[in-house]
Amino acid sequence: SRALFSEAFEAVNLNFKEVFQKLFGGGDCGMRLLDEEEILECGIDLYAQPPGKRLQNVMLLSGGEKALTVFALLIAIFMFRPSGFCVLDEVDAPLDDANVRRFGTLVEEMSNQTQFIIVTHNKRTMEMARALHGVTMEEPGVSKVISAQI
Amino acid sequence: SRALFSEAFEAVNLNFKEVFQKLFGGGDCGMRLLDEEEILECGIDLYAQPPGKRLQNVMLLSGGEKALTVFALLIAIFMFRPSGFCVLDEVDAPLDDANVRRFGTLVEEMSNQTQFIIVTHNKRTMEMARALHGVTMEEPGVSKVISAQI
């Protein structure tokens, strides 16, 4: 229904802005409905403005900026429908050191309410974890887990 | 024409296998024509077998394995139509340390014939470069280059 969709849209947009500003250290962003008349039928575009830059369609941002913006949106949706745990697979791959650091701060902040399981190749992200599981394939084609806790 | 396409296809497939084996430290791979009858009209699929694993469609490989396999193919095409220089933008992003190391070895080997310009966030890849250009945006929205040579 129209009301349900609008409510979800507005709530997610608020979360989106809040999370984006934490990940980028400022700036602005928002989802836009492509047709204000047909909100139950139209598509959605994303607009983002990293600090100091102009607001533009997310497609015009850099590789890392796009990835971080969409991650902010997906987390915003999770916050609207939370579930006590969150599993991330290599979301930090295209990020530079400063963005990885802010990503880590957000995860640590959210971890009071949410349990995180994070697949990563990034050393900084690994440092934030309190338990580490190493997956190996010593025997080709067969995975094993070696666990370590910190 | 049929002959031109076949010739290119075979030559690229040979390079593909050679480069793949250097990047993966072994294994096998190949492009396959989806319709042997209609080679001027049919699509192409990629098959790859990292060392110790079974030959399968590239889509069934892991994120990093897929990326490295397609990179091998794009380099194979470059080798078929070389141009004295090669520019790469963050192709090493999804790779683990061992794969980044083999990627670096391939670039160093090819650099005798080919000049490389590589955009990267990866420390190991940076170490291989003999000149480094840092791009910054101190003034928001305005890029500047700070050059350093090693």
Added chain:
Amino acid sequence: LQLEALELVGFKSFAGKTRVVFPERITAIIGPNGCGKSNLFDAIGWVLGEQSARSLRGQKMDEFIFGGTKKRKRSGLAEVKLHLKRTGEEPLFLSGVELDSEEVEISRRLYRSGESHYFVNQRRCRLMDVQRFLEDSGLGYAGYAMIAQGKIDSFLTAKPLDRRQIIEEAA
């Protein structure tokens, strides 16, 4: 509900019995390319009834069952068990019966025949019972809680109308 441990056998590249614990607020899964990290991710989604996780990577049923290597025979079945612990005080019901244990165990099995079995606290039930149970216990939205490798890229390349679906489903 919070996650305590994951057990799997015969699931994708995890041929042998494997156990992974989650005793902390933040757990990292690390390892080289192709070693099985995303397969572990898939196992969590799969046992929670997610059918679509990475369904691009081969749609056949036995995509999930260990397919064998030169040295190891393929498995006849894939099984994943997720151990959870209750954090709240509210009662949890499964098909109308109240669960009184603090520990909750959800299992999913897939045989090569295509037959699927589901279990909650070792009691056999249907997929819809598991899904209903998960919804009631606040885990019904596992889809939003899991960001798969490549999900961000596919969202970016998706048409505006496909993107809207993600909000629609949450609404």
Added chain:
Amino acid sequence: LQLEALELVGFKSFAGKTRVVFPERITAIIGPNGCGKSNLFDAIGWVLGEQSARSLRGQKMDEFIFGGTKKRKRSGLAEVKLHLKRTGEEPLFLSGVELDSEEVEISRRLYRSGESHYFVNQRRCRLMDVQRFLEDSGLGYAGYAMIAQGKIDSFLTAKPLDRRQIIEEAA
């Protein structure tokens, strides 16, 4: 031909005069997200006549001209110059005339009006002359020499028929 230096002004986020040298066999371009590295990549492709590099990111002509910020006015034109050095002995011809210098300079200018100018060794010429010249000097396949951010992903998600195009063009 080998690359010696790249000069640009008013091109994308490079508002001011910028010079980047390539004295070595392997040069790395580094910096934080969004600082302009891929824009430098684009500049190289653009001056070599590549029209399609990252054309997903906005198809308008002024995608390439510095668009201005709160503190800086937008530019009226974008200019990129690529300095190359000859490595071989064979003669190089531009529109039938032999070039005898060891240094080769290729320039491309784009005005907000949409007007485009091309120069080889400071001699104005048409795009097709530049492209012809590049083909003759072994740089005609710059498209295969440049792997853009996201090209690998889009190749993976491309349909088999689109993938074939890449081989067809090379044949």
